[in-house]
Amino acid sequence: MSKSATISSGPKSDSRTLGLPKETLLHWYDDMLLIRRFEEKAAQLYGMGMIGGFCHLYNGQEAVSTGSIGAINPEDYVITAYRDHGLAISKGLDPNKCMAELLGKHTGTTKGKGGSMHFFDREKNFLGGHAIVGGHLPIAAGVAFAAKYRDEKRVCLCFMGDGATNIGEFHEALNLAALWKLPVIYIIENNKYSMGTAVNRSSAVEELYKKALAYDMRWAVVDGMDVFDVYKNVKASVDHARATYEPTLLEIRTYRYRGHSMSDPIHGHYRTKEEVEQLKVLDPITLLAEVLKEEKIATDEYFEAAEKRIKKIVEAAVEFAETSPEPPLEELYTDVYLP
Numbered sequence: 001m002s003k004s005a006t007i008s009s010g011p012k013s014d015s016r017t018l019g020l021p022k023e024t025l026l027h028w029y030d031d032m033l034l035i036r037r038f039e040e041k042a043a044q045l046y047g048m049g050m051i052g053g054f055c056h057l058y059n060g061q062e063a064v065s066t067g068s069i070g071a072i073n074p075e076d077y078v079i080t081a082y083r084d085h086g087l088a089i090s091k092g093l094d095p096n097k098c099m100a101e102l103l104g105k106h107t108g109t110t111k112g113k114g115g116s117m118h119f120f121d122r123e124k125n126f127l128g129g130h131a132i133v134g135g136h137l138p139i140a141a142g143v144a145f146a147a148k149y150r151d152e153k154r155v156c157l158c159f160m161g162d163g164a165t166n167i168g169e170f171h172e173a174l175n176l177a178a179l180w181k182l183p184v185i186y187i188i189e190n191n192k193y194s195m196g197t198a199v200n201r202s203s204a205v206e207e208l209y210k211k212a213l214a215y216d217m218r219w220a221v222v223d224g225m226d227v228f229d230v231y232k233n234v235k236a237s238v239d240h241a242r243a244t245y246e247p248t249l250l251e252i253r254t255y256r257y258r259g260h261s262m263s264d265p266i267h268g269h270y271r272t273k274e275e276v277e278q279l280k281v282l283d284p285i286t287l288l289a290e291v292l293k294e295e296k297i298a299t300d301e302y303f304e305a306a307e308k309r310i311k312k313i314v315e316a317a318v319e320f321a322e323t324s325p326e327p328p329l330e331e332l333y334t335d336v337y338l339p
Helices: 022-047 062-069 085-090 095-102 137-149 162-166 168-179 208-215 227-244 273-282 284-294 300-323 329-333
Strands: 077-079 156-161 184-190 218-223 248-253
Touching: 022 062, 022 085, 022 095, 022 284, 022 300, 062 085, 062 156, 062 184, 062 227, 062 284, 077 137, 085 095, 095 300, 137 156, 137 168, 137 184, 156 162, 162 168, 162 184, 162 208, 168 184, 168 208, 184 208, 184 227, 208 218, 208 248, 218 227, 227 248, 227 284, 284 300
Parallel strands: 077 156, 156 184, 184 248, 218 248
Antiparallel strands: none
């Protein structure tokens, strides 16, 4: 397949065509449901004034994190921007530590000093959580360079929003990744609006995957509301990177059901209430549940039990966070570069 040829997704996949075991599919459902309920609780706590600073929720984009991280190995790397809660949970970060970080507690993923936008876990190879738009894209190239230099068969998934494709670092990172053949998969989570400006009003090229053509890089367009389509395309890109060290750019088209951040109204002035409600028909959790029922993998009883099980996990995370200590004053000077 030529570098500029799309990875054809063909007809919508299901577990039978992909050969996925029942246990994997049920894990995916639980993972996506946990992300949704975690984010709903985070929104509630933010409204109560228990979470400070910025807070960007992942509601609607769960299939992207679950399908993508389902296609890699635990030793592979994940790096992302500030909408990082869902990806952190899919990568295996402890929900207790994630919730504690949101509440600024010392038991959080970055000792309560990073907050919503800076989740991090070295043991899980989850490298952030980066607040500067596009700033992490060259870092991902560096991570992939290190893996290649050490002759490791590791890959790096680098997630970004659609707005980051207009940033200078995007082009610098893709150019180097293609030039040096680095095992990094750049994933655009195209939720259509960046902060609040439609793609067709902010990018001269509305079909964002075409930006890979300037660097002779492999690309694909992916249905981000379909966890199977996400998994299949990311898996193909990962397998190719392991074999050749060549990068891929994926435009995963998804949608967020909340505002850009908790400081924004859900609908804002850039989209209508009717649009949000209409696209809830494509809710990735509901779509996966329908497949599981159709293939007789899960029943309504399973989904009811999952709700109760996930609710307990989220409640336990909140209790853990609320009862955890604040960072001590001397923590202010640790893990900080002082010239």
